[in-house]
Amino acid sequence: MKAQNAFYAQSGGVTAVINASACALIETARQYPDRIGKVYAGRNGIIGALTEDLIDTGLESEAAIAALRYTPSGAFGSCRYKLKGLEENKAQYERLIEVFRAHNVGYFFYNGGNDSQDTAYKVSQLGEQLNHPLTCIGIPKTVDNDLPITDNCPGFGSVAKYIAISTREASFDVRSMATTSTKVFVLEVMGRHAGWIAAAGGLAADEEHDIPLVILFPEVPFDQEKFLTRVDENVRAYGYCSVVVSEGVKRADGKFVAEAGGKDAFGHAQLGGAAPVIADMIKNSLGHKYHWAVADYLQRAARHIASKTDVEHAYAVGKAAVDLAMEGKNAVMPTLVRVSDTPYRWTLGSANLADVANVEKGLPRDYISDDGFGITAACRTYLQPLIEGEDYPPYRNGVPDYVVLKNMPVEKKLNTAFKI
Amino acid sequence: MKAQNAFYAQSGGVTAVINASACALIETARQYPDRIGKVYAGRNGIIGALTEDLIDTGLESEAAIAALRYTPSGAFGSCRYKLKGLEENKAQYERLIEVFRAHNVGYFFYNGGNDSQDTAYKVSQLGEQLNHPLTCIGIPKTVDNDLPITDNCPGFGSVAKYIAISTREASFDVRSMATTSTKVFVLEVMGRHAGWIAAAGGLAADEEHDIPLVILFPEVPFDQEKFLTRVDENVRAYGYCSVVVSEGVKRADGKFVAEAGGKDAFGHAQLGGAAPVIADMIKNSLGHKYHWAVADYLQRAARHIASKTDVEHAYAVGKAAVDLAMEGKNAVMPTLVRVSDTPYRWTLGSANLADVANVEKGLPRDYISDDGFGITAACRTYLQPLIEGEDYPPYRNGVPDYVVLKNMPVEKKLNTAFKI
Numbered sequence: 001m002k003a004q005n006a007f008y009a010q011s012g013g014v015t016a017v018i019n020a021s022a023c024a025l026i027e028t029a030r031q032y033p034d035r036i037g038k039v040y041a042g043r044n045g046i047i048g049a050l051t052e053d054l055i056d057t058g059l060e061s062e063a064a065i066a067a068l069r070y071t072p073s074g075a076f077g078s079c080r081y082k083l084k085g086l087e088e089n090k091a092q093y094e095r096l097i098e099v100f101r102a103h104n105v106g107y108f109f110y111n112g113g114n115d116s117q118d119t120a121y122k123v124s125q126l127g128e129q130l131n132h133p134l135t136c137i138g139i140p141k142t143v144d145n146d147l148p149i150t151d152n153c154p155g156f157g158s159v160a161k162y163i164a165i166s167t168r169e170a171s172f173d174v175r176s177m178a179t180t181s182t183k184v185f186v187l188e189v190m191g192r193h194a195g196w197i198a199a200a201g202g203l204a205a206d207e208e209h210d211i212p213l214v215i216l217f218p219e220v221p222f223d224q225e226k227f228l229t230r231v232d233e234n235v236r237a238y239g240y241c242s243v244v245v246s247e248g249v250k251r252a253d254g255k256f257v258a259e260a261g262g263k264d265a266f267g268h269a270q271l272g273g274a275a276p277v278i279a280d281m282i283k284n285s286l287g288h289k290y291h292w293a294v295a296d297y298l299q300r301a302a303r304h305i306a307s308k309t310d311v312e313h314a315y316a317v318g319k320a321a322v323d324l325a326m327e328g329k330n331a332v333m334p335t336l337v338r339v340s341d342t343p344y345r346w347t348l349g350s351a352n353l354a355d356v357a358n359v360e361k362g363l364p365r366d367y368i369s370d371d372g373f374g375i376t377a378a379c380r381t382y383l384q385p386l387i388e389g390e391d392y393p394p395y396r397n398g399v400p401d402y403v404v405l406k407n408m409p410v411e412k413k414l415n416t417a418f419k420i
Numbered sequence: 421m422k423a424q425n426a427f428y429a430q431s432g433g434v435t436a437v438i439n440a441s442a443c444a445l446i447e448t449a450r451q452y453p454d455r456i457g458k459v460y461a462g463r464n465g466i467i468g469a470l471t472e473d474l475i476d477t478g479l480e481s482e483a484a485i486a487a488l489r490y491t492p493s494g495a496f497g498s499c500r501y502k503l504k505g506l507e508e509n510k511a512q513y514e515r516l517i518e519v520f521r522a523h524n525v526g527y528f529f530y531n532g533g534n535d536s537q538d539t540a541y542k543v544s545q546l547g548e549q550l551n552h553p554l555t556c557i558g559i560p561k562t563v564d565n566d567l568p569i570t571d572n573c574p575g576f577g578s579v580a581k582y583i584a585i586s587t588r589e590a591s592f593d594v595r596s597m598a599t600t601s602t603k604v605f606v607l608e609v610m611g612r613h614a615g616w617i618a619a620a621g622g623l624a625a626d627e628e629h630d631i632p633l634v635i636l637f638p639e640v641p642f643d644q645e646k647f648l649t650r651v652d653e654n655v656r657a658y659g660y661c662s663v664v665v666s667e668g669v670k671r672a673d674g675k676f677v678a679e680a681g682g683k684d685a686f687g688h689a690q691l692g693g694a695a696p697v698i699a700d701m702i703k704n705s706l707g708h709k710y711h712w713a714v715a716d717y718l719q720r721a722a723r724h725i726a727s728k729t730d731v732e733h734a735y736a737v738g739k740a741a742v743d744l745a746m747e748g749k750n751a752v753m754p755t756l757v758r759v760s761d762t763p764y765r766w767t768l769g770s771a772n773l774a775d776v777a778n779v780e781k782g783l784p785r786d787y788i789s790d791d792g793f794g795i796t797a798a799c800r801t802y803l804q805p806l807i808e809g810e811d812y813p814p815y816r817n818g819v820p821d822y823v824v825l826k827n828m829p830v831e832k833k834l835n836t837a838f839k840i
Contacts, residue, residue: 014596016589044599073592079600164819169436169721172493172822176434179464180499185717203819275714276693294695296713297605301589305724307818387818398727398807399584399623402592 003035004106006325007049008057009042010074010141011112011119015155016303017314018141019075021111023068024318025139026057032326040103040410044077046110046119050092050418052099054410067403069315070393072303075405081420082115086122093126095418101132102413108134109321113142113153117333118357124331137321138333138353141314143300145196148359149351150335154317155300157310157386160200162302163189163244164387166295167204171211171242174291178240184231184282185242186292188275190299192248195219195363197299201244202375203383212238213374216278218248219363220372222257228285230373235288243282245274304400308389309344320348344385423455424526426745427469428477429462430494430561431532431539435575436723437734438561439495441531443488444738445559446477452746460523460830464497466530466539470512470838472519474830487823489735490813492723495825501840502535506542513546515838521552522833528554529741533562533573537753538777544751557741558753558773561734563720565616568779569771570755574737575720577730577806580620582722583609583664584807586715587624591631591662594711598660604651604702605662606712608695610719612668615639615783617719620803621664622795632658633794636698638668639783640792642677648705650793655708663702665694724820728809729764740768764805 006029010018022041029036041055042048048055055076057065068075083092100108108127110120117138124136140147145156167187174185191197195217205211212234216222234241249257258274275292282290313336320334332350339345367379375383393400426449430438442461449456461475462468468475475496477485488495503512520528528547530540537558544556560567565576587607594605611617615637625631632654636642654661669677678694695712702710733756740754752770759765787799795803813820 010596014593047599071592072589074596077599078596080597081600161818165724166718166722168819168822169492169723170717172491173434173717173721176430176494176498177500179467179497180501187718203817206817206819209822209824273693273696276696291716292714293716293718294712294714295718296711297590297593298586298607298713298715298718301593302586303589304585384817389818390812390815392810392812395810397623397626397804398581398809399588399626402588402629404629 003033003037005037005104006039006107006109007042007100007105008039008109009045009048009111010076010078011045011110011116012078012080013143013300014074014078015141015143015300016072016158016306017154017311018111019068019071019073020311020314021139021141021154021318022075023065024315025109025321026065028319028322032322035326036107037104040105041076043407045079045081046083047079047081047420049096049099050420052412052414054103055407056410059408060405064403064405069311070303070391071402072301076407083119083122086126093122094130096123097127097130097132099414100134103410106134107325108136109139111139111141113144114147114358114360117353121331121353121357124353135325135330136353137325138356139317139321140333140335143190143197144194146194146360146362148356148361151338151346152313152336152386154310154314156196157307157313158302159190159197159299160203160383161307161387162299162305163197163200163295164203165305167201167213167242167244168209168211170293171204174240174242181289182291183235183240183288184290186275186279186290187242187244188247188273188292188294189244191218191246193218193360195246198244198246199363199367199375199379200383200387202380203387212241214241214243215373215375216243216245216249217363217368217372218246218250219365219368221252222249224281228281231282232286243278245278247274249274303393306391307387308391309386311391316348324350341381341385344388423453423457425457425524426459426527426529427462427520427525428459428529429465429469429531430496430498431465431530431536432498432500433563433720434494434498435561435563435720436492436578436726437574437731438531439488439491439493440731440734441559441561441574441738442495443485444735445529445741446485448739448742452742455746456527457524460525461496463827465499465501466503467499467501467840469516469519470840472832472834474523475827476830479828480825484823484825489731490723491822492721496827503539503542506546513542514550516543517547517550517552519834520554523830526554527745528556529559531559531561533564533567534778534780537773541751541773541777544773555745555750556773557745558776559737559741560753560755563610563617564614566614566780566782568776568781571758571766572733572756572806574730574734576616577727577733578722579610579617579719580803581727581807582719582725583617583620583715584623585725587621587633587662587664588629588631590713591624594660594662601709602711603655603660603708604710606695606699606710607662607664608667608693608712608714609664611638611666613638613780615666618664618666619783619787619795619799620807623800623803623807632661634661634663635793635795636663636665636669637783637788637792638666638670639785639788641672642669644701648701651702652706663698665698667694669694723813726811727807728811729806731811736768744770761801761805764808
């Protein structure tokens, strides 16, 4: 069997560890020179394939590829671009096959969330039909932790660790200030559809750190009165309160809390953010002085405090993607399989892309406490191992020395335009 | 000379390293048992002295005190409470002296910013007058870096490091997404009056990390058109742009940019934050998709990534406070003296509280680039050493194992009420 080239692309919102998967994939592929020729990366994700804008990772040094392990973001660029259904826009899929055929690509590795697994599945089907069979492997990635079958998604553990740490640190701060100043701190976290990241805020408290926390999950309809009562109870009992609010929290009528406001001076809808809305509510109803923060990209890019477990997971699935391909598997995604909670033990498995595609895993109801404002012991048991361990990047001049790749283009063979 | 007790209080906004100063002070005081009896801490700062609510630090274990070195926030509680002028409210000062006399306090250590140095100075004057002479030593602390004479203020270096790292990480993220999604990232940082913290965002870029940054300083009147033009130029040249905006940025008419908006649905002033205002401006004028973050307390509590230099400074001034007292100095504050930039060398000095009190050190104009959107080489030379080195705390269950002290009260001797 003659060596074929591989195509790798990063998809959707990037994470602190998606490059660790890329690192593993490229390092592992280089161990199979007889079967895998070049590893081409899509510049800006799948758009790079559609526009024949490929990056030759073979031109990067071993040191640069190794540095991907500790560099956050998507080193080749990512994109928010969902391929339509096969029936709706077959031309897109045909174009992918055309580009892959032109560049002798026999392996398609797609590193992303639900949509990406769906795309990888469809490409595998169409390759067969168009007589250019491809080995298609999905690689799990998402801070939202919403892929099915796999125990967790690389990227999530590091966000969870960041939010747990930040919540503990800010809670220590507000406790110091509460007598004469700030009594309530509100932190807004990601998670438009599921409360996985908000739940991680619950790890800020433990037996030795009794922190009064109120978590607002997207799964629990926001009850303003009940919420304010709880915050005030905490302030009375502890002197202060910390609130972790998911950006996706909704009222009973289905409207996002973040959209609660009015218009600005120019008639534009009020500038977003659930945290300022919640903070203002506390000020107006309870009169407590507040501070609020919106972590936004800081949380998912925070490679400086990535979870060691998460980095190991991310590397493992990147390596497993190549291993599965070498074993002749197709249309699968490596998964993380939890063997035991305490001590945490895990191994690798695999799932059919057909079973992964477009299925979302929500936060189980029994992970949320009965009052809707906290996490249960079951949730803690699940989350705890995912934030374990630190995996510090190297520093230069006081700042992490993240790598910037050369990202040299592969010479085009088709040179035909394709409109995105 | 018979041993007298010491009083220590933390004042104003807390930092990631103020407890390192407390750690040093207590550890050093314990080395002088013949001269310093107990170290009492004020519960919630100076309020603890006024209300005779003292904490006996002697009841804390050596391990607990040592753990203060890596625990952010104010372990004994802080307060925002400025004593009035001696003439206006002599009763407050007299009360302090009364409490200190009752508890045989002969040393007054006050850990804070400008106001606190002023208070320490006045206490030293009044103690003489009231025939209860006190050795009064100020200990510098402020994330705002605005104390005079000292090269820098403990607390600032760690915030600066956090902002430099976060800006680099988020910039990597937005660069990955820019082709199809977010093109501009806006990070709001602290600094109501001076741009020291905003300037630290400039350290995200260096020779190997060419990041298009626009910094908005409180010192530079905000010129909306010029700002938007610069952002758009960056987006055209790089595909993306990162903006670091100080909470204190003002328009030419002196109004805070954060106050630019209108009213919400209930008629309240629009919820704050300079970042959402700036982001909305970019969206409306340039049409670029944006993300924004407000770091708020996360930046000053982020002990998990404190600057090693800053921690060493904080410990050194805490120790020096006791050393100065033991040398018979009074009404002074230990200072950090820069000996050389590269390699960074520093030593300790001292300043008279009279010269420190109520003097604010601003960001020099020659630290801001001519266009007003960046930092100069001189600024980089000054800032660089302050963020050098990492000083990681110990972890337990994936989260820093910060200490919570017992904070046992000292038995009251006066038992008279004092209204705050």
